[in-house]
Amino acid sequence: MIVTIDGVAASGKSSVASGVARRLQLPYVSSGLLYRAAALVALDEGLPTDRAEPLLASLEAQPVELRPLPEGNEVWRGSQDLTERLHTSEVDGSVSAVAQLQPLREWVNDHLRQLPPPFVAEGRDMGTNVFPQAEYKFYLTASPRVRAERRVQERTADLESVEAALVLRDARDARQSAPAPDARHIDTGLGNLEQVIAKVLSYLPDPA
Numbered sequence: 001m002i003v004t005i006d007g008v009a010a011s012g013k014s015s016v017a018s019g020v021a022r023r024l025q026l027p028y029v030s031s032g033l034l035y036r037a038a039a040l041v042a043l044d045e046g047l048p049t050d051r052a053e054p055l056l057a058s059l060e061a062q063p064v065e066l067r068p069l070p071e072g073n074e075v076w077r078g079s080q081d082l083t084e085r086l087h088t089s090e091v092d093g094s095v096s097a098v099a100q101l102q103p104l105r106e107w108v109n110d111h112l113r114q115l116p117p118p119f120v121a122e123g124r125d126m127g128t129n130v131f132p133q134a135e136y137k138f139y140l141t142a143s144p145r146v147r148a149e150r151r152v153q154e155r156t157a158d159l160e161s162v163e164a165a166l167v168l169r170d171a172r173d174a175r176q177s178a179p180a181p182d183a184r185h186i187d188t189g190l191g192n193l194e195q196v197i198a199k200v201l202s203y204l205p206d207p208a
């Protein structure tokens with residue numbers, strides 16, 4: 001079984017996916033973390049984000065590993081745990097450019113397709129491009145303001161700046177973010193996190 005949870009920035013994908021996966025006792029993978037890790041490598045090494053070759057060469061020289069642990073995904077590069085450095089405004093500002101590079105998308109998708117089912121996968125195009133065969137697909141939305149009010153707790157910027165950055169990132173990600181035609185849409189602004197997790201679980205088979 002594959003469950004995909006796609007949606008716009010800060011719609012709750014990671015929190016909902018990890019909550020659903022925990023309840024079903026399945027691994028979950030956050031595809032966004034791999035794009036964020038690639039963007040972080042480009043930032044750390046001063047690599048261009050408008051050409052794939054230099055960044056891919058670095059990622060092949062020193063591979064990045066996504067660990068889908070029950071307590072949450074971790075991203076390692078050799079002995080370096082990158083996880084805590086992936087959710088910053090700086091990475092937010094670079095990641096969409098990296099995500100436009102098709103060879104980088106293939107690099108991410110190759111990582112994801114190594115995971116043996118069953119699992120939960122969250123991102124933008126899990127249910128469309130990466131796992132179109134998934135049995136259960138969800139697409140999370142929420143208004144920019146609701147998403148900004150949540151995200152501002154995790155950033156140092158003010159609410160208006162956070163909202164503007166989310167809207168900009170949504171626009172930059174639009175090409176890969178269309179919902180799968182067979183995805184169930186859930187507005188996460190209509191309930192708290194537990195209620196959204198329960199809603200998703202209501203469509204899934206009970207854990208054995």
Ligand SMILES: Nc1ncnc2c1ncn2[C@@H]1O[C@H](COP(=O)(O)OP(=O)(O)OP(=O)(O)O)[C@@H](O)[C@H]1O
Nearest residue numbers: 008009010011012013014015150188191192193196
């Ligand atoms: N339904 C909800 N009600 C209240 N808070 C929520 C809800 N869903 C998620 N949150 C909170 O909103 C914040 C953003 O959620 P999360 O990081 O899961 O979003 P995301 O879509 O994965 O973000 P990004 O696309 O940037 O990775 C988190 O602090 C999370 O706990």
Ligand SMILES: Nc1ccn([C@@H]2O[C@H](COP(=O)(O)O)[C@@H](O)[C@H]2O)c(=O)n1
Nearest residue numbers: 031032033035095096099123124125173
């Ligand atoms: N399947 C995906 C997932 C992510 N992206 C790009 O990565 C950025 C970060 O993703 P988050 O889920 O952590 O917000 C996102 O803004 C996209 O640019 C993607 O293209 N495809």
